[in-house]
Amino acid sequence: MRYVMVIDTLKCVGCSDCVVACQTENDVPFGYCRDWVTETVTGTYPHVEMELRSERCNHCENPPCVRTCPTGASHVAEGGIVVVTGNECIGCGACIESCPYDARYQHPEEGYVDKCTFCIHRVEKGLKPACVSVCPTRCMYFGDIHDPNSEVAKLLAERKYKVLAPEAGTKPRIYYLI
Amino acid sequence: MKTTRRQFIKISSLGIGGAAIAGSGFSMIDFFNLKSKKRTYDLSELNRYPTYCDVCFWKCAGWAYTNKAGKIIKLEGNKKDTHCRGRFCPRGTGGLGMYYDKDRLKTPLIRVEKDGKQSFREASWEEALELVASKMKGIRDKYGQESFALIKHGTPGKHFEHLFNAYGSDTIAEPAYAQCRGPRAEGFKLTFGTTVGSPEATDIRDAKCIVLIGSHIGENMHNSQVQELSDAIDRGISIITVDPRLSTVANKSKYWLPIRPSTDIALLLSWIHVLIYEGLYDKPYVDKYCSGFEELKEHVRHFTPEWAYNITDIKPKKIRDSAREMAKASPAVIVHPGRHVVWYGDDTQRTRAIAILNALLGSWGRRGGFYFKEKKKIPNYPHPGYPEPKWTWKDLNKKYPFAHSGITTEVIRASIPGVDGEHKVKAWMVAGTNLTQSIPDKNLTLKAIENLEFLVVVDLMPMEITGYADVILPECSYLERYDPIRSSTFRTPSIALRSPAAKPKYKSKPAWWMAKQLGKKLGLNEYFNYDDYAEVLDWQLKQIGTSLEEMKKIGVKNFERESGALYLKDNENYRFKTPSGKIELYSKKLKDAGFDPMPIYVAHAKPDEKYYRLIYGRAPMHTFSKTINNPYLNDLKDENFIWINPRIAKIWNIKRNQKIWIKNQDGIISKFPVKVRLTERIRWDSVYMVHGFGHDNKNLSRAYGKGASDSDMITNIKTDPLMGGTGLRENFITFLLDNPHKNVEL
Numbered sequence: 001m002r003y004v005m006v007i008d009t010l011k012c013v014g015c016s017d018c019v020v021a022c023q024t025e026n027d028v029p030f031g032y033c034r035d036w037v038t039e040t041v042t043g044t045y046p047h048v049e050m051e052l053r054s055e056r057c058n059h060c061e062n063p064p065c066v067r068t069c070p071t072g073a074s075h076v077a078e079g080g081i082v083v084v085t086g087n088e089c090i091g092c093g094a095c096i097e098s099c100p101y102d103a104r105y106q107h108p109e110e111g112y113v114d115k116c117t118f119c120i121h122r123v124e125k126g127l128k129p130a131c132v133s134v135c136p137t138r139c140m141y142f143g144d145i146h147d148p149n150s151e152v153a154k155l156l157a158e159r160k161y162k163v164l165a166p167e168a169g170t171k172p173r174i175y176y177l178i
Numbered sequence: 179m180k181t182t183r184r185q186f187i188k189i190s191s192l193g194i195g196g197a198a199i200a201g202s203g204f205s206m207i208d209f210f211n212l213k214s215k216k217r218t219y220d221l222s223e224l225n226r227y228p229t230y231c232d233v234c235f236w237k238c239a240g241w242a243y244t245n246k247a248g249k250i251i252k253l254e255g256n257k258k259d260t261h262c263r264g265r266f267c268p269r270g271t272g273g274l275g276m277y278y279d280k281d282r283l284k285t286p287l288i289r290v291e292k293d294g295k296q297s298f299r300e301a302s303w304e305e306a307l308e309l310v311a312s313k314m315k316g317i318r319d320k321y322g323q324e325s326f327a328l329i330k331h332g333t334p335g336k337h338f339e340h341l342f343n344a345y346g347s348d349t350i351a352e353p354a355y356a357q358c359r360g361p362r363a364e365g366f367k368l369t370f371g372t373t374v375g376s377p378e379a380t381d382i383r384d385a386k387c388i389v390l391i392g393s394h395i396g397e398n399m400h401n402s403q404v405q406e407l408s409d410a411i412d413r414g415i416s417i418i419t420v421d422p423r424l425s426t427v428a429n430k431s432k433y434w435l436p437i438r439p440s441t442d443i444a445l446l447l448s449w450i451h452v453l454i455y456e457g458l459y460d461k462p463y464v465d466k467y468c469s470g471f472e473e474l475k476e477h478v479r480h481f482t483p484e485w486a487y488n489i490t491d492i493k494p495k496k497i498r499d500s501a502r503e504m505a506k507a508s509p510a511v512i513v514h515p516g517r518h519v520v521w522y523g524d525d526t527q528r529t530r531a532i533a534i535l536n537a538l539l540g541s542w543g544r545r546g547g548f549y550f551k552e553k554k555k556i557p558n559y560p561h562p563g564y565p566e567p568k569w570t571w572k573d574l575n576k577k578y579p580f581a582h583s584g585i586t587t588e589v590i591r592a593s594i595p596g597v598d599g600e601h602k603v604k605a606w607m608v609a610g611t612n613l614t615q616s617i618p619d620k621n622l623t624l625k626a627i628e629n630l631e632f633l634v635v636v637d638l639m640p641m642e643i644t645g646y647a648d649v650i651l652p653e654c655s656y657l658e659r660y661d662p663i664r665s666s667t668f669r670t671p672s673i674a675l676r677s678p679a680a681k682p683k684y685k686s687k688p689a690w691w692m693a694k695q696l697g698k699k700l701g702l703n704e705y706f707n708y709d710d711y712a713e714v715l716d717w718q719l720k721q722i723g724t725s726l727e728e729m730k731k732i733g734v735k736n737f738e739r740e741s742g743a744l745y746l747k748d749n750e751n752y753r754f755k756t757p758s759g760k761i762e763l764y765s766k767k768l769k770d771a772g773f774d775p776m777p778i779y780v781a782h783a784k785p786d787e788k789y790y791r792l793i794y795g796r797a798p799m800h801t802f803s804k805t806i807n808n809p810y811l812n813d814l815k816d817e818n819f820i821w822i823n824p825r826i827a828k829i830w831n832i833k834r835n836q837k838i839w840i841k842n843q844d845g846i847i848s849k850f851p852v853k854v855r856l857t858e859r860i861r862w863d864s865v866y867m868v869h870g871f872g873h874d875n876k877n878l879s880r881a882y883g884k885g886a887s888d889s890d891m892i893t894n895i896k897t898d899p900l901m902g903g904t905g906l907r908e909n910f911i912t913f914l915l916d917n918p919h920k921n922v923e924l
Contacts, residue, residue, distance in 0.1 A: 013396030
């Protein structure tokens with residue numbers, strides 16, 4: 001089993017509902033976020049194009065944050081999810097520095113490093129991550145890429161996609177349909 | 179404003195803000211405890227209360243979840259609800275912030291004057307309501323109750339509308355009409371005999387092509403439309419977007435027409451020309467259902483794409499190709515009527531052109547076009563008939579023969595001596611609308627306020643309008659109250675319940691309670707024959723086969739249609755609700771009233787050198803000025819930017835993120851600076867801003883001084899002669915690179 005997320009940039013409108021849903025689901029303090037939306041614009045008026053992306057931890061296959069963590073708080077859990085055990089984290093920030101996606105932050109009150117968990121507490125109960133289940137455009141898909149019948153596997157088989165910063169060699173597992 | 183009688187009062191400068199917090203039993207510490215305590219909860223273990231969202235007018239139904247301590251921790255859409263299909267938009271998800279916002283109004287306040295200095299002091303509900311009631315009586319005795327006007331928006335407005343009607347005043351208006359969707363209502367009514375409703379009866383679910391004219395679905399989060407359009411993208415819908423800006427949806431379009439602003443009617447006429455002269459229109463539909471086709475054909479004879487090119491900057495080939503694209507999808511095609519359509523003062527005529535285009539494509543009453551909408555009728559809770567007012571909002575609208583709702587700007591004009599003849603309005607209640615931000619030409623509004631004998635404001639937040647009030651009544655948030663049953667037009671009729679998930683914070687109260695108390699004080703008890711609004715709801719729900727008890731469990735109830743099919747049947751004989759019974763391509767009604775029976779293009783003013791047309795719009799996480807202070811939504815977007823094309827910025831030597839001030843054609847300068855966003859997404863002759871920012875009330879601690887107010891820049895109003903809509907897009911701005919203000923505290 002390998003959990004991944006597939007996000008359709010052709011449908012995303014950048015509304016940031018994923019961000020608020022994550023904040024209320026996971027107690028993310030104001031001023032911080034586990035997911036965010038980026039916009040890139042190319043061309044000159046009127047020959048312009050843009051891309052909107054909901055971004056978060058890429059739950060990499062080769063995660064630098066796990067390698068750099070001195071205590072083992074950052075680790076790979078079942079389904080390939082990269083997670084942080086809060087009470088093992090010493091807040092050294094090495095993982096934050098090593099992440100090419102800038103996906104981690106230090107919790108201002110608790111001190112540990114926090115990031116997207118793919119809402120594993122929901123997934124365990126058969127629910128989708130909060131961002132996926134709230135998205136009004138249904139542009140986000142979550143599932144097991146090893147299951148050829150899963151929505152994510154089918155989409156990746158049929159559609160053109162990309163990952164972010166492939167040159168970093170992290171083997172990211174968030175796929176963007178383009 | 180030169181302060182005279184009515185100084186603007188900043189509530190917190192009086193020290194009462196702190197007192198109110200102490201008295202409320204609420205503190206920021208509670209709030210942060212809630213935020214920081216790690217929780218992994220199971221929604222099924224939580225209590226849930228049905229509500230429908232109050233962050234915008236789409237009114238999506240959902241659930242407010244509370245934990246064991248009774249705290250509201252999460253909002254989610256109701257899966258049975260057609261407006262949201264279980265998915266709130268960011269504002270609905272973040273609606274929680276309206277409840278938790280520490281800047282909320284906390285207690286009734288009364289304006290007092292001491293040693294020439296005006297301030298607010300805390301008051302009890304009894305005292306504040308007694309004062310409002312005595313003023314209502316005073317206005318009634320002195321001028322007649324009609325002189326007390328109600329300006330309202332949203333659900334609180336409904337409760338006060340009932341109060342005002344019982345009191346004998348129908349001098350009622352809401353900015354949602356003449357400052358927003360009024361022209362569309364009248365343009366479609368003149369053509370099809372009916373309006374498009376809200377949510378609009380656009381059958382995006384089954385459309386093959388959609389045409390958006392300045393309408394930016396996805397930036398406006400009109401929930402079910404966003405969802406249906408997204409599904410349609412999966413199905414391969416072709417989108418045609420007309421916008422001087424590469425909007426989010428323009429970027430998803432097969433055809434983006436980057437039009438020169440203010441020339442939309444020329445484009446529409448040339449599309450009509452192509453459809454008719456290339457024989458692409460739905461001939462059987464037009465023959466059967468439309469009148470005035472020959473007149474229309476003659477009318478558009480010369481409006482070729484080549485003619486339109488000179489006006490719109492859109493190449494003739496693109497005009498032809500996009501028209502053919504629509505025809506290819508016909509009748510499963512929607513030329514979207516838009517929603518905020520008060521642009522250039524000829525807006526009813528522009529929406530008429532949109533309606534005519536839809537008629538030629540045969541989309542009205544067809545699958546994938548416009549469906550026949552239906553809503554559930556909710557019987558009124560029994561009360562005596564309303565007294566007949568001597569005059570109403572209709573008398574203020576006399577200049578505008580096609581206005582079918584109160585025009586807020588006319589109420590404002592009638593509140594100023596010597597502006598338009600009679601000075602009939604002497605006092606206002608303003609409920610749920612921040613008038614100084616939602617109405618253009620702020621100075622006129624302030625002048626009216628200056629002349630009022632009394633102003634009472636009902637709001638959740640210390641919006642700017644509260645600073646001008648004599649009495650402020652703090653309303654509780656939608657998560658703390660009952661409200662009227664939601665019954666909107668849609669494919670299937672449905673109802674939704676709003677019920678309290680928590681007790682009102684501070685001393686705030688629901689609007690229904692305020693209206694009832696005022697009614698009692700005015701001797702109108704028989705109009706408020708209940709102790710709790712729950713009784714009204716239960717009675718109404720029982721009339722339609724359900725109950726409050728059932729609705730508390732399900733939140734939403736969908737009903738079978740009773741009005742017939744969603745679409746026209748093949749060759750069905752159908753009578754439209756127009757005078758001729760046909761879709762009126764040529765409007766005799768308009769002709770008889772002295773207006774153009776078919777839309778014509780009239781050139782509008784262009785910006786002078788070094789000035790740029792101000793275009794404004796929405797961001798998906800905000801609803802006008804209402805949400806800027808909401809902690810969740812403010813976290814997503816806490817300021818607006820002014821979008822400037824990089825080529826223009828180069829001329830000015832303006833850099834990215836530079837803070838500049840803006841000045842309009844009438845010399846009005848923004849109070850606060852706004853950051854520059856250099857982007858190729860905007861035309862050279864225009865600038866763009868998201869509406870609702872630039873709050874200047876310090877009590878809105880997160881919103882104060884963040885970004886600039888587009889509303890302040892809108893002082894040139896192009897009034898629609900048909901229905902009084904206030905065209906807002908003929909305002910031009912220039913840039914000031916140095917701070918023009920002295921001593922503006924930021």
